[in-house]
Amino acid sequence: MKLADTEHTTRSWRIHEIAGDFDLEDVWALETPGGPDDFAKLVKQFSSGNFPDGAPLIVRALWSLRWKLGALFRLDGRDSGLDTRVGSLRDRLPENLRDTPTGPDEDWLPFTPLYRLDDEFAAEMANRTMHGVMHIAWVEDGRGGYRGQMAVLVKPNGLFGRTYMGFIKPFRYLFVYPALMRMIAREWQNS
Template identity: 90%
Template structure:
């Protein structure tokens, strides 16, 4: 379920001090009910999940089209990513976050993990259109339990990046995010 921006901004997440100049693009409640110590399972699920390969055909088609266009337009070339076009946010990490574990052993591509705490995880990616952060958190659900929450923070790359983010927004909301939310819930239920 999509949440208001305040569902993310009201918390004192460490990402606020690291990516305060990024736009908060999306906040989602994840259907991942659990206890106070289940956050590690959620981080592991994200890193080892089957998205987009296990998603419905329209999502897989959009994903394939995006990567094909990205290849043709040079959106994802090595010189457009982290530490080439933009510096990694790891350089902004406060001293106490630099030595935190960054996540499970699984491959996070296209994201690069930044840090992981008991209730918060962040990973970044960059290409010619934007520099983005995936923020996953573990929050109380108001009913004595906990659930995951996902936020996407973005710093568009100039006018082209802003136009690109505006162009893909309907596809994200109508096709990609609904499928992703269903997949997360299904995988969580299967693992629990």
Template identity: 65%
Template structure:
């Protein structure tokens, strides 16, 4: 479910200290019900990236593939356009306590670089010729005694190119990519929960 931007900005996340020059683009409630200690499972599932976009509808797979082909053709994703080249990593902004915190898991299947991991908060980032973007995951009370994940995408467009790019992809993100991603996150979460020993013995 898509949430208002205040669902992110009203919470005392540490990411606010690092992204004052970023805009909150999207905030989503994730279909990942759980307990207070289940956040590491959400982070691990996100980084594994096993079934997205492969498990998404055809239109999403086509859009996903087209983005990377266009990026390759136009040179959007060259190393010189990324972190440490065109833009500095958010890790360069970390205060001492966050610098000492774990970064979180990494995977070749997941294109974003981890920034920091806390008990209820995780951030990862990606930069190319169009944008510097941050994916923020949080673990929040669901109002019914449990918890769920919350995902926020923050962006810093790279000039006019980045602004045009973000405007062009917005309908595809909201109508196709995010709904498919939410379904896949929910499916994977349920499947993993059903496979855990505690779930099998209930």
């Protein structure tokens, strides 16, 4: 379920110290009911998930089209990513976050993990259109339990990046996010 931005901005997440100059694109409640110690399970699920392969055909098609257009327009080359076009946010980490685990052992491509705490995880990616952060958190659900929450933060790369982000927004809301949310809930329930 889509949440108000304040569900992310009013919490004292460490990501605010690191990516304060990024735009908050989206905040989502994840259907991942659990207890106070289940956050590591959620982070592991994200890294070993079946997206986009397990998503509906329309989402797989959009994802495939995005990667093909990315190759055609050279949006995702080595010279457009982290430590080439933009520096990694790892360089901004406060000293007390630099030695935290960065995530599970699974491959997070295209994301690069930044840090992981008991209730917060962040990973970044960059290409010619933007520098983005996926922030996953573990929050009390108001009914005595906990659930996951996902926020997407971006720093568009100039006018082209802002135009691109505006262009893909309807596709994210109509197809990608609903499929992703259903898949996260299904995988959580089956684990």
